[in-house]
Structures are given as C-alpha cells and as structure tokens.
Amino acid sequence: MGEPRDEYQRTLAFAEIALGQIRALSQPASPRNYEIWYNYATGYNSALNSAVNQVIEQKGSLGEADLEHIYNTYISTNRVGEQIDTVGARVLDEIKQVLEMIDAASGSATSYSEDLADASAKLAGAYDGDTLRAVIERLMDGARAMEMNNKKLDASLSASKQEIEQLQHNLAVVRSESLTDPLTSLSNRKSFDLSLAHAIVTAKQRSEPLSLIMADVDHFKQFNDKFGHLTGDQVLRLVAVAMKHNVKGQDIVARYGGEEFVIALPDTTLRSAAAVADQIRRAVMAKELMKRSSGERLGRVTISVGIAQLHGSDTAQSLIERADACLYAAKRQGRNRIVCENDPETTTKASASARVA
Numbered sequence: 605m606g607e608p609r610d611e612y613q614r615t616l617a618f619a620e621i622a623l624g625q626i627r628a629l630s631q632p633a634s635p636r637n638y639e640i641w642y643n644y645a646t647g648y649n650s651a652l653n654s655a656v657n658q659v660i661e662q663k664g665s666l667g668e669a670d671l672e673h674i675y676n677t678y679i680s681t682n683r684v685g686e687q688i689d690t691v692g693a694r695v696l697d698e699i700k701q702v703l704e705m706i707d708a709a710s711g712s713a714t715s716y717s718e719d720l721a722d723a724s725a726k727l728a729g730a731y732d733g734d735t736l737r738a739v740i741e742r743l744m745d746g747a748r749a750m751e752m753n754n755k756k757l758d759a760s761l762s763a764s765k766q767e768i769e770q771l772q773h774n775l776a777v778v779r780s781e782s783l784t785d786p787l788t789s790l791s792n793r794k795s796f797d798l799s800l801a802h803a804i805v806t807a808k809q810r811s812e813p814l815s816l817i818m819a820d821v822d823h824f825k826q827f828n829d830k831f832g833h834l835t836g837d838q839v840l841r842l843v844a845v846a847m848k849h850n851v852k853g854q855d856i857v858a859r860y861g862g863e864e865f866v867i868a869l870p871d872t873t874l875r876s877a878a879a880v881a882d883q884i885r886r887a888v889m890a891k892e893l894m895k896r897s898s899g900e901r902l903g904r905v906t907i908s909v910g911i912a913q914l915h916g917s918d919t920a921q922s923l924i925e926r927a928d929a930c931l932y933a934a935k936r937q938g939r940n941r942i943v944c945e946n947d948p949e950t951t952t953k954a955s956a957s958a959r960v961a
Contacts, residue, residue, distance in 0.1 A: 623638070625641040629665050783795035787859070788859050790844050800920050814868065819908065821863040827839060831895070842905070850884045854871070885907055889907075906939060910933065
C-alpha cells in the first residue's frame with residue numbers, strides 16, 4: 605500500500621510546484637501552461653528545463669510566445685512521435701498476422717498436395733468400387749477443407765487490408781496535425797520552415813522572385829490582457845482568415861509564433877507582395893470584433909507588416925531576418941502599416957532591443 609501513496613504524494617508535490625510557478629509569474633492557469641510547469645517540476649525533460657531557464661535568465665519571465673514555442677518544441681512534438689510510434693507498431697502487428705495467415709495457408713496447401721499424391725498412388729492400385737469411393741471421398745474432404753481455408757484467408761486478408769488502410773489514414777492525420785497550428789488551422793512554424801527551404805531552392809533554380817511577408821498584431825498583449833485569452837484567440841483567427849482569403853494556391857501561410865504570422869509568396873516581386881499585404885491589412889482593420897457572449901463591441905485590431913525579397917545569396921534565415929527587421933521598422937513608425945526592405949526609411953540593422961510590441 606505504501607507505493608501508491610508515495611506516488612500520490614510525489615505527483616501532488618509536482619502539481620504544487622507547477623501552480624506555484626504559474627502564480628509567481630502571473631500566468632494564466634491554462635492546461636498548456638500547467639503542463640509546461642508540471643513537466644518542468646518533474647525534471648524528466650531536461651531540454652525543456654534548459655529552455656525555460658534560458659528564457660527566464662534573459663527576460664526575467666516567459667511571455668505568451670515563449671510558452672507556446674516551448675510547448676510546441678518540447679511537449680507536443682513528443683506526443684506526435686508517440687502517436688506515430690503507436691500507429692507504426694499496429695501496422696507491423698497487422699503485417700505479422702498476415703504473414704502468419706499466409707504460412708498457415710501454405711501449410712494447408714502442402715498437406716493437400718500430400719493427400720493428392722497419396723490418393724494418386726491408391727487410385728493406381730484400386731480394383732474395386734469401395735476402394736475407389738473411399739479415395740474419391742477423401743479427395744472431396746480435402747478439397748472442401750482447402751476451400752474453407754481459402755475463404756478464411758481471404759476474409760482475414762480483407763480485414764487486415766482495411767485495418768492497414770485505416771492506420772495509414774490515422775498516420776496521415778497525425779502527420780498533418782504535427783504541421784498545423786491548432787488554433788488557426790494554418791501551417792505551424794515547423795511546417796513553414798520546411799516549405800520555405802523548398803521554395804527558396806525552387807526560386808533559385810528557376811531564377812524566379814520570392815517574397816516574404818511577416819506580420820504582427822499591434823498591441824496584442826494589451827488587447828489580450830484587457831479582454832482575455834478567448835478574445836485574443838478570436839483576434840488570431842481573424843488575422844488567419846484574412847490571410848487565407850488573400851493568397852494564391854502556391855503561397856505558404858503560417859502562424860510563426862504568438863501573434864506573429866508569415867507568408868512566403870513564390871514567383872512574386874516585392875511590389876506585388878506589398879499589394880497582397882495591404883489587402884490583408886485592410887481586411888483585418890475592416891473587421892470589428894464583438895464578444896460573442898454579450899454582444900459587446902471590442903473595437904478593431906490592426907497589423908504591422910514587413911516584406912523582403914529573396915536575394916541570390918540568401919538563406920531562409922537571412923531572408924526572415926530582413927523581413928523581421930522591416931516588420932519592426934513598421935512598428936517604430938506608428939504601426940498599422942507596411943514597410944518593404946527597399947523603402948528609403950527602412951532601417952534593416954535595428955537591434956532586437958529596439959523592438960516594440
């Protein structure tokens with residue numbers, strides 16, 4: 605009886621530590637935040653603990669974007685891996701069962717072949733009707749047994765085929781979920797990084813332009829604090845919808861983290877990308893938010909946008925950095941505006957310390 609009690613006390617201690625961290629940092633006691641701090645309390649995920657300690661050492665606290673990044677990097681990805689492993693194990697189990705059924709069928713066929721050989725030998729020496737009848741009945745019994753085994757094998761193979769197809773579907777869903785932001789249904793950062801790398805290679809091979817839009821919701825933290833996280837989520841979904849409705853099929857739209865979004869536009873010049881960005885900016889600004897529970901009008905939100913175009917020597921990181929610098933130039937210049945890297949007033953060497961929310 606001592607072991608369950610010890611486990612109860614131990615897990616309760618972890619829970620108290622997690623809640624204590626949430627209180628100390630004045631964070632919402634959401635399931636995601638609780639899970640992060642519970643994992644931190646256990647100490648089992650050393651990479652998570654190192655990431656948390658590093659952010660706190662640098663910033664003194666963990667912001668919404670930091671929490672989301674840590675959760676997506678050190679918790680949700682582990683779950684996806686576990687799900688894939690589970691599905692993979694079930695597929696292997698199904699394959700094993702199919703092979704066992706084939707082995708059994710092979711054994712039945714071998715046995716039936718032996719019966720045929722034995723019957724053939726007896727037929728050669730059969731001189732009366734009774735002997736002949738007995739041999740024929742034995743052959744018929746063997747044929748019926750063989751037919752029954754074949755039907756069972758066919759049914760089992762059909763069931764296994766359906767199970768494997770379902771498992772393949774489940775695996776595809778898991779993979780899709782691992783690359784999708786659950787709140788906005790846009791691609792997540794991991795998916796975007798993979799897609800951008802491929803788009804850059806293609807653009808360079810074809811000598812085509814490629815532009816990158818980075819957008820950030822203005823004053824999102826204040827809005828979130830004033831109206832709550834549910835309304836904050838509504839804002840993020842609004843921006844996501846505006847982006848999806850204003851891009852082409854080959855464009856890559858993603859939630860990059862927190863309230864930041866990114867769009868890669870293959871075969872698109874800086875000028876054309878600016879036109880797309882302005883359509884999105886206007887679409888976001890045109891939508892007045894309303895609290896669903898009370899009908900209360902909450903006002904409008906705006907976004908700031910930075911745009912850069914791929915250079916011949918660019919990597920994904922250097923392209924993102926230039927678009928990011930333009931984004932924060934737009935913030936410094938008053939928000940609710942677009943800044944391209946070729947704008948005269950753009951300062952692309954702005955340091956991270958000069959950034960504003």
